[in-house]
Amino acid sequence: MITVENISKQFGKLKALDNISTFCDKSECIALIGPNGCGKTTLIKAILGMVIPDSGSIKFQGTDIANNWQYREMIGYMPQIGRYPDNMTIGQVLGMMKDIRNSSDALDEDLIKAFSIQNLMNKRMGTLSGGTIQKVSAALAFLFNPSVLILDEPTAGLDPVASELFKEKIIAEKDKGKLVLITSHILSDLDDLVTRIIYMQEGKLIFHKSIEELRLDTGEEKLVKSIAQVMISNYE
Amino acid sequence: MKYTLLIIFFFFYAGLSASTIRVGAKRAHKSIRSAIEKAVDGDTILVDAGHYKEKNIVINKHGLVLKGIDHPVLDGEKKYEIITIKANRVVIDGFKLINSGVSSLEDLSGIKIYDSRSVNIRNNILENTFFGIYLSNTIHITVENNRLTASSVEEQQSGNGIHCWKSDSLKVIGNVISGHRDGIYFEFVKNSVIWRNISKANLRYGLHFMFSNDDMYVNNVFRNNGSGVSVMYSNRIKMFSNYFEENWGDAAHGILLKEISDGFMEGNYFMKNTSAVYMEGANRIYMKRNVFENNGWALKIQASCSDVVLEMNNFIGNTFDVGTNGSLVLNYFKNNYWDKYEGYDLNKDKVGDIPYRPVSMYSMIVEKYPPAMILFRSFITTLLDKTEKILPSLTPENLKDSAPMMNKAF
Amino acid sequence: MNKIIKYVITDILRNRIVLVYTIFLLAASFSVFSLEDNSSKGLLSLLNIILIVVPLVSIIFSTIYMYNSAEFIELLLSQPLKRRSIWLSLFAGLASSLSIAFFIGAGIPVLIYQANMIGFTMIMTGIILSVIFAAIAFLATVKTRDKAKGIGASIMLWLYFSLLFDGLVLFILFQFADYPMEKAMIGLSALNPIDLSRILILLQLDVSAMMGYTGAVFKEFFGATNGLIFSFLILLFWIVIPVWYSTRKFNTKDL
Numbered sequence: 032m033i034t035v036e037n038i039s040k041q042f043g044k045l046k047a048l049d050n051i052s053t054f055c056d057k058s059e060c061i062a063l064i065g066p067n068g069c070g071k072t073t074l075i076k077a078i079l080g081m082v083i084p085d086s087g088s089i090k091f092q093g094t095d096i097a098n099n100w101q102y103r104e105m106i107g108y109m110p111q112i113g114r115y116p117d118n119m120t121i122g123q124v125l126g127m128m129k130d131i132r133n134s135s136d137a138l139d140e141d142l143i144k145a146f147s148i149q150n151l152m153n154k155r156m157g158t159l160s161g162g163t164i165q166k167v168s169a170a171l172a173f174l175f176n177p178s179v180l181i182l183d184e185p186t187a188g189l190d191p192v193a194s195e196l197f198k199e200k201i202i203a204e205k206d207k208g209k210l211v212l213i214t215s216h217i218l219s220d221l222d223d224l225v226t227r228i229i230y231m232q233e234g235k236l237i238f239h240k241s242i243e244e245l246r247l248d249t250g251e252e253k254l255v256k257s258i259a260q261v262m263i264s265n266y267e
Numbered sequence: 268m269k270y271t272l273l274i275i276f277f278f279f280y281a282g283l284s285a286s287t288i289r290v291g292a293k294r295a296h297k298s299i300r301s302a303i304e305k306a307v308d309g310d311t312i313l314v315d316a317g318h319y320k321e322k323n324i325v326i327n328k329h330g331l332v333l334k335g336i337d338h339p340v341l342d343g344e345k346k347y348e349i350i351t352i353k354a355n356r357v358v359i360d361g362f363k364l365i366n367s368g369v370s371s372l373e374d375l376s377g378i379k380i381y382d383s384r385s386v387n388i389r390n391n392i393l394e395n396t397f398f399g400i401y402l403s404n405t406i407h408i409t410v411e412n413n414r415l416t417a418s419s420v421e422e423q424q425s426g427n428g429i430h431c432w433k434s435d436s437l438k439v440i441g442n443v444i445s446g447h448r449d450g451i452y453f454e455f456v457k458n459s460v461i462w463r464n465i466s467k468a469n470l471r472y473g474l475h476f477m478f479s480n481d482d483m484y485v486n487n488v489f490r491n492n493g494s495g496v497s498v499m500y501s502n503r504i505k506m507f508s509n510y511f512e513e514n515w516g517d518a519a520h521g522i523l524l525k526e527i528s529d530g531f532m533e534g535n536y537f538m539k540n541t542s543a544v545y546m547e548g549a550n551r552i553y554m555k556r557n558v559f560e561n562n563g564w565a566l567k568i569q570a571s572c573s574d575v576v577l578e579m580n581n582f583i584g585n586t587f588d589v590g591t592n593g594s595l596v597l598n599y600f601k602n603n604y605w606d607k608y609e610g611y612d613l614n615k616d617k618v619g620d621i622p623y624r625p626v627s628m629y630s631m632i633v634e635k636y637p638p639a640m641i642l643f644r645s646f647i648t649t650l651l652d653k654t655e656k657i658l659p660s661l662t663p664e665n666l667k668d669s670a671p672m673m674n675k676a677f
Numbered sequence: 678m679n680k681i682i683k684y685v686i687t688d689i690l691r692n693r694i695v696l697v698y699t700i701f702l703l704a705a706s707f708s709v710f711s712l713e714d715n716s717s718k719g720l721l722s723l724l725n726i727i728l729i730v731v732p733l734v735s736i737i738f739s740t741i742y743m744y745n746s747a748e749f750i751e752l753l754l755s756q757p758l759k760r761r762s763i764w765l766s767l768f769a770g771l772a773s774s775l776s777i778a779f780f781i782g783a784g785i786p787v788l789i790y791q792a793n794m795i796g797f798t799m800i801m802t803g804i805i806l807s808v809i810f811a812a813i814a815f816l817a818t819v820k821t822r823d824k825a826k827g828i829g830a831s832i833m834l835w836l837y838f839s840l841l842f843d844g845l846v847l848f849i850l851f852q853f854a855d856y857p858m859e860k861a862m863i864g865l866s867a868l869n870p871i872d873l874s875r876i877l878i879l880l881q882l883d884v885s886a887m888m889g890y891t892g893a894v895f896k897e898f899f900g901a902t903n904g905l906i907f908s909f910l911i912l913l914f915w916i917v918i919p920v921w922y923s924t925r926k927f928n929t930k931d932l
């Protein structure tokens with residue numbers, strides 16, 4: 032579904048992405064993992080077209096995304112920190128997004144209901160707590176039934192209940208045949224969720240394995256432990 | 268009894284001496300020339316409406332009265348002077364004179380008067396004449412209610428509207444002059460009055476005044492002339508209640524006063540002139556209760572002027588109030604109203620407590636570097652002006668109104 | 678694209694700063710017109726507001742708004758929208774809100790007190806300056822990532838256009854006083870939209886003084902139809918070029 036071919040990106044002296052190639056297929060839930068500043072977010076932004084790679088290409092369902100924007104109709108993106116115009120209410124933001132997407136397909140309002148966002152429709156974005164904003168971001172990412180979901184640190188600000196609801200939703204969507212890309216520091220959250228792992232470090236893609244392969248390689252049952260092992264071995 | 272005799276005598280005399288000769292297509296005299304030939308001193312010639320091509324009509328009999336009925340047209344066919352008067356007490360009334368010849372050598376005119384006195388030119392319409400009404404060496408002439416229009420575009424190809432040379436006791440009243448070189452031209456004319464004329468859109472000056480002393484002009488309108496009004500080398504001129512408007516251009520002034528002494532100006536109204544009053548070598552000029560409104564410069568006083576007194580004038584909405592070219596100031600400002608004055612009046616006597624300096628720094632700069640005008644009213648020039656107001660360095664120290672009015676002076 | 682403009686405008690119009698700006702303009706213009714006994718003096722005070730305050734507020738507000746909207750822009754970018762239309766919509770939204778604020782704050786009082794050619798020119802140039810300085814702000818924000826640097830750059834640009842440039846021109850003028858500088862002055866004025874606007878107003882306001890010799894050169898140029906078209910074209914360039922260049926930059930910018 033998404034093919035990344037030899038992309039590199041340099042920010043000043045920092046090599047954020049170093050000749051990365053990988054492939055993401057549908058019906059997968061892929062976790063992007065790596066230490067801070069390893070290039071996870073840059074990779075996601077490159078896929079979204081927010082960062083333009085210095086070299087290499089990214090193909091979405093076979094078409095190059097350079098100078099293309101229509102493909103984003105099929106992506107739901109939940110940013111690390113969602114910021115919205117302070118003066119707009121939640122209702123207006125949702126309305127605006129519907130307006131922009133202009134899609135005739137049925138909307139997926141599961142998360143709106145699950146997070147009880149409909150009760151907050153008249154609240155201004157500027158008055159919301161970080162957690163509520165995350166809920167809005169999550170609801171927006173799923174709203175248009177996209178075939179690819181890109182979630183950047185999705186569970187960071189959510190309370191445990193919301194976090195659980197959210198995970199259930201991700202699993203449900205994956206099972207419907209969607210591709211889910213997640214970055215997260217909270218590895219325990221990813222345990223029952225992910226099917227594949229992409230591990231990055233210093234802009235390089237270290238490995239891209241299915242969770243079973245990883246377990247076999249490291250001999251650890253828990254993701255946290257297996258990753259920890261990978262990290263330690265890489266530090267050495 | 269005595270009076271009755273006198274009256275009878277007058278009737279008798281009039282009946283005897285002055286007859287009326289009529290000219291027209293259906294009259295005995297088809298042409299004015301033949302009527303004049305026939306006439307004796309004091310006759311009246313009545314001319315019917317019509318188109319007369321008479322070449323040059325010369326009037327050399329005293330006291331002739333030429334009167335047109337419904338403005339008969341006298342056509343100079345662009346070759347001839349139309350009427351030439353060389354006699355006293357002649358009246359020209361109600362004609363339309365068109366297309367005089369053009370000659371700078373002979374100064375061909377609509378009506379020319381030589382060496383005569385007590386002539387009256389009134390109610391005539393002059394169109395496309397080279398010179399309009401030309402007075403040379405005359406005394407006691409009245410030029411009244413004439414309308415002069417020329418349409419030249421080049422100064423060299425046009426003559427003056429009412430041209431007066433070496434004359435005395437003239438009355439120029441209620442004429443409307445436009446499109447000539449100078450609207451009204453005075454040279455060596457004294458004891459004369461110019462009253463209620465409108466001189467507009469002339470190529471050079473609305474009024475041109477040279478070497479003419481003891482004259483007065485009142486209630487005239489000078490509008491949109493090439494260079495406004497110019498009064499030069501004359502003494503004891505009085506100017507009352509005239510309007511000087513919309514005289515635009517680098518060398519254009521509402522009024523130029525050059526080498527003038529003992530002038531008096533009161534109640535004049537200067538509006539939208541590039542410079543309303545430009546003084547050079549003017550001495551002992553007293554200006555009182557004039558209004559200066561929306562001019563580029565209200566006053567430009569060159570350092571060569573002295574004893575110019577300005578009192579109780581209103582300065583409103585001028586770009587620059589006063590411009591000057593030097594630091595020597597021998598002129599006096601008192602009790603004028605300046606709309607740019609920012610002082611205060613603590614003792615409530617309606618006179619500002621701190622003096623007003625009408626010369627702004629930027630007007631000095633523009634005087635020296637005219638293209639600097641393009642930066643006028645920019646932030647930096649405003650800053651310069653404000654600094655100069657606090658710490659005067661460039662502007663003349665003595666040029667100030669020590670007692671400016673808080674409200675309009677009248 | 679229209680949708681985004683709509684949302685940007687509603688967002689900005691609800692912004693307190695724009696509200697304060699509008700009220701400030703309203704209060705300032707009504708007070709200058711009602712305090713001065715002749716309204717042409719009021720126009721003069723208003724001229725200073727137009728030439729100094731309007732560019733300042735436009736450029737600073739636009740810069741801050743753009744930096745504050747960084748995340749909002751990111752959000753829009755993750756949507757199926759062209760970068761160009763996002764950028765142009767933001768510009769259109771900002772420029773039109775600032776113009777609306779100016780029109781309500783200064784335009785309406787001018788129309789009440791001075792509904793003539795001068796007033797009309799002032800409103801026109803005020804609106805154009807609002808738009809131009811929003812465009813210049815876009816240039817500043819697209820060039821610098823850092824908010825503090827970007828705001829600093831905006832303030833410097835404003836200072837340059839409203840003060841330093843004229844100082845430079847004055848300096849050149851004094852240095853080359855012996856040469857005929859009128860034509861060069863016209864050329865120089867095209868390099869600064871504030872100067873160009875000021876001259877257009879000056880030709881209405883100080884027509885008598887501007888009709889002096891050099892003034893006549895300016896009047897001949899700016900007053901004639903061709904000159905007017907030229908001036909407005911130049912002002913248009915001052916909008917189009919920064920917007921075009923910043924759009925180009927934004928198209929390849931990493932967020």
